[in-house]
Amino acid sequence: MIKVRGVDKAFGDKAVLHGIDASFEAGQVNFIIGRSGSGKSVLTKCIVGLLEVDAGEIKYAGEDFTSLSTKEREPIRRQIGMLFQGGALFDSMTVLENVEFPLRMFADMDAEERRVRAMECLKRVELEGAEDRFPAEVSGGMQKRVALARAIVGRPGYLFCDEPNSGLDPQTAIVIDNLIRDLTHEYGTTTVVISHDMNSVIEIGDNIHFLHRGRVAWRGDRKGILNSGVEELDKFVYASDLMRDIKGKLQGR
Amino acid sequence: MGLLFHIGRYFAFMAAALRRPQKGRVFAQSTLIELEAIGVQSLGIVALLSLFMGAVIAIQTAHQVGGWVPAYTIGFTVRQTMILEFAPTIIPVILSGKVGSNIASQIGTMQVTEQIDALEVMGVRSISHLVLPKLLAALVIFPFLVVIAMVLGIGAGAWICNAADLSSFADYEYGIQIDFKAFDVAYALIKTCVFALIIASVSAYHGYYTSGGAREVGRSSTKAVVYSVVLVMVANLVITQLLLT
Numbered sequence: 074m075i076k077v078r079g080v081d082k083a084f085g086d087k088a089v090l091h092g093i094d095a096s097f098e099a100g101q102v103n104f105i106i107g108r109s110g111s112g113k114s115v116l117t118k119c120i121v122g123l124l125e126v127d128a129g130e131i132k133y134a135g136e137d138f139t140s141l142s143t144k145e146r147e148p149i150r151r152q153i154g155m156l157f158q159g160g161a162l163f164d165s166m167t168v169l170e171n172v173e174f175p176l177r178m179f180a181d182m183d184a185e186e187r188r189v190r191a192m193e194c195l196k197r198v199e200l201e202g203a204e205d206r207f208p209a210e211v212s213g214g215m216q217k218r219v220a221l222a223r224a225i226v227g228r229p230g231y232l233f234c235d236e237p238n239s240g241l242d243p244q245t246a247i248v249i250d251n252l253i254r255d256l257t258h259e260y261g262t263t264t265v266v267i268s269h270d271m272n273s274v275i276e277i278g279d280n281i282h283f284l285h286r287g288r289v290a291w292r293g294d295r296k297g298i299l300n301s302g303v304e305e306l307d308k309f310v311y312a313s314d315l316m317r318d319i320k321g322k323l324q325g326r
Numbered sequence: 327m328g329l330l331f332h333i334g335r336y337f338a339f340m341a342a343a344l345r346r347p348q349k350g351r352v353f354a355q356s357t358l359i360e361l362e363a364i365g366v367q368s369l370g371i372v373a374l375l376s377l378f379m380g381a382v383i384a385i386q387t388a389h390q391v392g393g394w395v396p397a398y399t400i401g402f403t404v405r406q407t408m409i410l411e412f413a414p415t416i417i418p419v420i421l422s423g424k425v426g427s428n429i430a431s432q433i434g435t436m437q438v439t440e441q442i443d444a445l446e447v448m449g450v451r452s453i454s455h456l457v458l459p460k461l462l463a464a465l466v467i468f469p470f471l472v473v474i475a476m477v478l479g480i481g482a483g484a485w486i487c488n489a490a491d492l493s494s495f496a497d498y499e500y501g502i503q504i505d506f507k508a509f510d511v512a513y514a515l516i517k518t519c520v521f522a523l524i525i526a527s528v529s530a531y532h533g534y535y536t537s538g539g540a541r542e543v544g545r546s547s548t549k550a551v552v553y554s555v556v557l558v559m560v561a562n563l564v565i566t567q568l569l570l571t
């Protein structure tokens with residue numbers, strides 16, 4: 074479980090996050106949603122320590138991450154798997170080498186065990202057959218999935234996914250959503266998904282934070298999100314005709 | 327940003343780079359890859375340049391021979407120039423254009439595409455992981471390339487003396503042996519090692535602290551070459567003053 078209290082973050086005089094309070098539960102798919110530029114990626118980078126917060130605290134299972142030194146953070150970091158918005162695959166390594174990399178660095182496994190585990194993860198993201206290609210030789214959506222495979226290969230206790238299904242076709246997106254949900258429930262992972270995809274939110278969101286202009290404007294579960302009564306969230310949720318239709322139908326019943 | 331800021335950050339960067347590798351096997355493998363990238367792929371250009379340079383110095387010196395300048399001066403001059411300056415200084419300067427820009431753009435691209443963030447999040451110490459293999463590879467391979475340059479340059483001098491009938495082989499052979507000081511080679515190799523460290527670390531430093539996109543990666547790689555060359559020149563002066571006087 075991760076608890077975020079009163080986090081502020083600014084770049085120069087541009088304030089991006091204001092007093093963020095959030096909590097991400099273990100064994101649940103926690104969502105951070107919000108419009109482009111609302112600060113979702115910055116918040117995630119603060120939580121994993123890629124950016125230092127200006128104020129506030131971030132607790133991993135009760136331990137205050139923000140007050141730890143880089144070295145003291147290492148044990149927590151080894152439990153983190155992260156899918157970056159842009160994939161961030163190592164371009165000098167093949168797909169398989171990318172997925173194996175966290176195991177090579179930190180796991181006590183021989184080459185064969187590593188390969189088996191990595192192939193298993195590639196299979197779960199429907200990428201068997203692509204293992205010997207380089208990141209530049211596969212499509213954007215495939216890169217995202219390789220990155221997800223790399224994030225989950227070490228069975229992380231904390232999984233962060235920055236827009237896991239942007240750039241994926243709807244069918245593949247559902248496969249990825251289901252994978253994230255299954256892993257979370259199977260291993261009791263504390264999963265944080267960043268998304269603007271209402272489909273995923275409704276499908277797999279257990280605990281949802283809506284970020285608006287650097288503040289948490291609403292928090293609740295997927296049932297509550299359709300009737301939050303928060304104006305900005307309603308605009309976000311009902312941005313598409315399809316969602317408005319669904320709302321009409323639900324109210325008509 | 328001030329010079330002091332860069333100096334401070336550079337030394338902090340080096341301290342991080344010189345930490346013990348987290349995983350020996352991964353480190354060894356990366357070092358082998360770098361040896362190939364820095365060394366094997368530079369062999370061709372080093373060989374080519376040294377051959378031409380040795381031959382040209384021989385011709386230029388032959389041009390002075392006659393009167394009070396004896397024929398064996400050709401071999402002597404080629405040897406001294408190759409050993410003292412061309413191989414250990416000019417070759418690294420040329421390699422800084424190749425190796426330095428390569429290191430800076432590779433690490434810079436990793437930075438702007440969040441590959442370095444990905445390493446950090448996993449708990450990998452990115453500076454030492456990326457930089458130490460390059461430093462070690464440069465330190466091993468530069469002296470090797472420089473010795474090759476010395477041998478080929480002196481060899482090319484002998485060849486052109488014969489081919490263009492500049493002097494007899496015996497004169498040339500006498501010239502390359504006369505007043506030979508082993509310390510000159512030691513001096514050359516010491517400075518080569520220093521230059522290797524400067525080029526690899528300064529380039530890695532500029533690559534690592536890139537932010538932005540492709541344009542900034544290009545800029546970092548230019549800076550890497552410019553700063554490396556300037557620092558090599560300064561170090562050359564200091565080392566020469568310390569060791570040869």
Ligand SMILES: Nc1ncnc2c1ncn2[C@@H]1O[C@H](COP(=O)(O)OP(=O)(O)OP(=O)(O)O)[C@@H](O)[C@H]1O
Binds near residue numbers: 110113114116
């Ligand atoms: N390194 C940085 N320096 C300065 N400003 C930044 C930096 N990173 C992000 N920002 C600013 O912070 C704000 C939030 O950015 P962020 O990337 O968190 O948005 P986001 O919610 O993830 O958007 P998207 O959905 O488009 O990915 C933006 O206005 C952005 O310009």
Ligand SMILES: [Mg+2]
Binds near residue numbers: 113235
């Ligand atoms: Mg983002």
